[in-house]
Amino acid sequence: MSDTKRSHLLHLGVIAVLFALFFVLPAYHVGNLSRIMVLAVYAMGFNLLFGYTGLLSLGHALFFATGMYGLGMAMNSFGIAAEPALLIGLICAVVMAAVVGFLALRTSGVAFMIVTLMFAQAGYLTILYFGAYTRGDEGFVIPQPDRMIAGIDITGETARYFAALILFAVVFLLIAHVVRSPFGRTLVAIRENEERTRMLGYDTDRHKLKAVILSGTISGLAGAAYALLFGYAGATFATVQYSIFPLLWVLLGGAGTTLGPIIGVAFMFYLIDLSSSVTQAYMLIAGVVLVLLTLFAPQGLAGELRRRVMRWLP
């Protein structure tokens, strides 16, 4: 079987499993999985830039929050319906990513990390500053009756699960396609050796800017979807913590693998969930597991899988 075929089967298989899980899992886990799938979209956006292009942004919460507030404020402050609001959230994220990318890519390495971190911090402070409209730290609830897509109420557990699954599937297949395309292979080339890639005649600056925009847009889409599906937008989602989360998820799951994000998010979600049901000191357990994983599976779970058994894993 060719690698392309295997890759298609793998990705469709994952989606099929997620579909089937809805009918098998108890309600509690179905709820968790909805959240995990939306956060995995965020992680996939981050992974495109970090895992595939080799650019470490410490400010991706800015893109997540941009999508979230773009949609949230369009709906709450302007009374716009969910579908166009989703589009507005998406457009806001594209613009934000283009601006941040254009400016931040003048730097590289540690400076890029700092600059993206600073942009995100500025975004967070802006949300607080305009607290009269954004409701600051407290955030705001998007009323249930407004949360309809194509006439379907997506606040119920079932509709929400399938909305999250559709979103996840679309982005998952999109990423799977992108990373196998010439564009995606060029991003990997830039990650591996930027100077060499430039000297093969590629406009590496342009590729990196495109990667930031695509990555930021997907992260923003996740933010908008999160607000819509869970009915809440708040400044917490713009904090540094929410910039660090996707890094942890992707490192755990496997940077530069298509499966890494969903694995990483699910793993961390249940790690905290399970350990907090056992002890108050759950962060300690979570911390120890994370350290062990970093020591023994430095390429993350999917990365280890690729290294040991499935070299073709995209």
Next chain:
Amino acid sequence: MAAVILETKGLTKSYGGLNANEDVDFELRRGKVTALIGPNGAGKSTFVGMVSGRIPATRGQVIFDGQDISALPAHKRIQLGIAYTFQITSVYAGLTLRENIAIAARRRLGKDRKAVQTKVSGVLEQVSLLDRADQDAGDLSYGHQRVLEIAMGLVQDPRLFILDEPTQGLAESEVDDFVTLIKTLVGDTTILLIEHNMDVVMRTADYIHVLDNGRSLASGTPEEIRKNTAVQAAYLGTDVDA
């Protein structure tokens, strides 16, 4: 078509007070092999770096095929048909050999997977690395990595192929293969070869250009250079083909 494919005028690179290249005027004949020689630190790598755009010039002009490319960024120059191999091996260590060459091929062949595959296999065969195609480039021996570097240039079908000390670290038999390879390219491809191994220079070069201390010292046919007393002096009194 003009007989000269590449020309530089007053090309200069200063690092602080030091001029790594100073007012280098140079002409490269189309379809020929020109060797760029000179002692270590003479400025050979700096020169080809400025030609390819990798190193920004302090001043001076680079004219490629009648077009002034002095202001073009490196990738645009490469896109005009200039391929460049690094003196210090620079491959994608974490990717397979096949993917290394495919990246080089894809810039021109783009989305046409079949064409890329065919082209890559052809070049792998040409440089006798087909049996190692699926190994990671980082796991190859140093000599094979040098050959891979050359293959990444070849696959671009360049009009001008710049090679910076390609035979450094190659075994005797690999050097012979390299000489044979260069001879098959002559005519379609113009080759600018930086080379320390005088045997290789004498076997391949139609013309030789000598740099010393960042300045042009001499240029001419191998015969003329061999007899040139200034060149002999630069090589510490030894005969250049010694």
